[in-house]
Amino acid sequence: MKKEITIYDLAKELNYSPSTISRALNNHKSISPKTIKKVKEQAEKMGYRPNTLAAGLRNNKSNTIGISISRINRHFLSSMISGIEETARKSGFNVIISQSDDKYENEVRNLKALYDSRISGLIVSLSMETVNTDHFKPFINQGIPVVFVDRVPQGFNTYKVVIDNYSAGYNATKHLIDKGCKRIAHFAGAQHRNVYQERKKGYLDALREHNIPVDEQLIIHFKTLSFEEGEKATNKLLKLPIPPDGIFSANDTAGVSAILCAKKKGVKIPEELAIIGFNDDPISSIVEPALSTMSHPAMKMGKIAAKRILNHSYKNHDEEVSEITVLRTEIIQRASSDKK
Structure with missing residues (x-):
């Protein structure tokens, strides 16, 4: 390993004091533009790197x-x-x-x-x-x-x-209601996380305000909202005596998984099952049919x-x-x- 070049090496090479080298490298007003240029050119030539960690230790940030x-x-x-x-x-x-x-x-x-x-x-x-x-x-x-x-x-x-996760959850659910859905499932994230808790509240209030009964069988809580969890949840929902006709997924990953799983089962999307996700991930526009979603700035x-x-x-x-x-x-x- 080569020796790290220091300001002392530059000082020795240019016959300047270490303090002059330091000020020149930091564009100090007491050093002439000519000297600053000379020092910086020599620093680049010798491969000098400023020790930002050391500076952080001195300044405490x-x-x-x-x-x-x-x-x-x-x-x-x-x-x-x-x-x-x-x-x-x-x-x-x-x-x-x-x-x-x-x-x-x-x-x-x-x-x-x-x-x-x-x-x-x-x-x-x-x-x-x-x-x-x-x-x-x-x-x-x-x-x-x-x-x-x-x-x-x-x-x-x-x-x-x-x-505003509450409004987003409400609007996503209302979107499905406006499309004619009567049994809307929800893929809910971990409820100790504010984002998933608020999205679920919006979902529930949208159902209640439109006189749609809340069916706990249609609310599935996920650990990470992964693709695998989405597939498992969709399979479970489609086996119900009366399966859902809509799904609001708290993220796009599980929503895309629901589309692919439902298609394998021969379920027509959106005619038999309408789905909306959350985040507008690139995968949401690639899957067929493309996934409706909520923007996330x-x-x-x-x-x-x-x-x-x-x-x-x-x-x-x-x-x-x-x-x-x-x-x-x-x-x-x-x-x-x-x-x-």
Whole structure:
């Protein structure tokens, strides 16, 4: 392994003091443009890299935003990250991304690593398993801004960026009702997560307000809303004496699974079974018939979250921050619910 080039090596090569080299690399006004150019050209020639970690240790923070998500391969989360990164980059910030694989223990471990890296702010979408939020307290105690996006904890005062999940759940269900559905099933996510709890409430209220009885057999609770869970749930529903004529899935993955499973059983979609999902993942427009869904402004949510970090004063706050941004969603109608 080659020796790491330091400012002392540059100083020796150029016959400048280490302090002059340091100021030149940081474009200090006391150093002439000619000297700055000379130092930077020599630094590039010798392969010098600034030690940002050391700078973070000195300043007790770095120009880095930490991101903790469940799975990076989910379209919603990858779009959210794009929004964060684009906004951070414009302000000279970098990002560090960690994924929990929806496991609480992984999230705790990842957050400790981010904390030890002296990040300037943290953006989080909680893992499916997370209930206890004690692992966020060190950030709050140190005045490090924390922004929760989409999956947010209850009763935790900080920045939050969410959509109106209740209205989205209500509108998705009403869409199926307006298409003539009378027995609407719901693929519900884990109910300790705010997003799935609110979507289910919207579903229930839409049924009640349109005088459609709530049938508990038609509500299936999932652990992760995976493709496999969607297939299993659809098989179960289609075996009922009176199967549903509509399904509102709390995500697109399970909704697409329902389409494919129903087609294998010879069920006509949407004539016999209308389906709507949630998130507008790319897979929703590829499946045949294409899946109706609810939009989810992931990139916008990421940009707003990053701005909350960048606009934070970084000073000690006498009171806890409590600020919630709520964005709206809309129905994207495709063939899976387009009953004539």
